[in-house]
Amino acid sequence: MAAITEPKLISGNANLPLAKSIARRMSMHRGMSLNLVDARVERFNDQEIFVEVFDNVRGEDMYVIQPTSNPANDNLMELLIMVDALRRSSAARITAVIPYFGYARQDRRTKARTPISAKLVANLIQTAGVDRVLTLDLHAAQIQGFFDIPVDNLYASPVFALDIEHHFRGQLSDVMIISPDVGGVARAREIAKRINAPLAIVDKRREKAGEVAGMTVIGNVEGKKCIIVDDICDTAGTLCKAAETLIEAGATEVHSYITHGVLSGPAVERVQNSVMKSLVITDSIEPTEAVKSCPNIRIVPTAPIFAQAVLNIWGGMSVSSLFETDTLVPIYESLYPRS
Known part of the structure; x- marks a missing residue:
């Protein structure tokens, strides 16, 4: 069943330009202004991360845009703390939009006494309160199975x-x-x-x-x-x-x-x-x-495909349709016009 509220986006510091581009793209699709949720994600003097969400998110469908790229640990902690802030603020659903999933190369034990860090990260994300994950080109497809929540893996x-x-x-x-x-x-x-x-x-x-x-x-x-x-x-x-x-x-x-x-x-x-x-x-x-x-x-920009994926998730529509050329051509028409 389609959601009755508008989707709301919030971003950490890992890739703010991409988050703003996704918001602009969704605004074009919706025919209305859709801005990032007003929040501050900053550090205390001892580098502890602090998050404060200024907008009301009670009962909202939230999308947290945060790749866990370098510095991977800082960006991962930002994601987890933002999710915790949203969960404690009574958000109805939280989707982690992770364009780059850090630690994905540690998806199996390569030798004795080594971790499976990708599984650990999946556990952390799920325990923090994420209801769904949206990502792009996971290094190993089996990482989707590390989660007990839906994972939508887009392809470049x-x-x-x-x-x-x-x-x-x-x-x-x-x-x-x-x-x-x-x-x-x-x-x-x-x-x-x-x-x-x-x-x-x-x-x-x-x-x-x-x-x-x-x-x-x-x-x-x-x-x-x-x-x-x-x-x-x-x-x-x-x-x-x-x-x-x-x-x-x-x-x-x-x-x-x-x-x-x-x-x-x-x-x-x-x-x-x-x-x-x-x-x-x-x-x-x-x-x-x-x-x-x-x-x-x-x-090459990913905002068009992520914006459409978020809208499809929010509206209860297929995400796998974005794997098809016929679906992507109009989304990327401004970049790749058909003669």
Whole structure:
């Protein structure tokens, strides 16, 4: 049954520009002004987080927009404390909108005596009082099963497919999609199917965590414009090495489409100096000034898809409809006009 009140958005400090963009987009859809709930999320001198909500939220359908990106622990605690404040203020339903789900790479025990931190974070979010989670491109799909509440996992691949079709118009016959490892084949295949392109794999061997011993291209990339597809780019070492390997294997160009631009440490400098012609990321994590000024990094907005997803959840409509190209085309029409 559809909700009788308007959806209300509140944001922490992790990605305020994205939260404001979602609010603007929802205002356009609703034909009425929809602003972020007035609140303060700040720190005491000892760095304890304090939240105060100024607007009345009793009986409201609340959406807390907060990626748990760097600094992951601070942003996670902000999310938990905001949820607790809303729960104690008698909000009817609380949906955590987490564009980037931190700790998702720790989704299993890789060796003895190690944690499953993604499960711990899921427990914390649920215990704080969240009724539903909305996120984008979880690193591991099984994380949805760590929750006992509904989890809507949106996908960047349909949006990336629209972007590729727009920017490689007339050249799609030369495009080849690349998975940077065997584990990412399903994600890469999804985009390859959408744009009807062939698929290849860069197989990497690691001697220890963070260090790649060697790479091998599985498939013929000679004369192709290669597009590497992945969900996370952290230090960009593996990504830049994969681009070099593809060029050595005969690729004419290498581009990358990565959902979450973590881009920590030397990542931006590596991308700028790499053989990659472009790196396309989303704004699921607020880009730094270095990222925004890098000439070969381009940012695709996620506000359109998140705004529509929030409206669908609020109105009791399907979220999985946003996986379909026909649904996304009108949402992203201003960015990718159809000729």
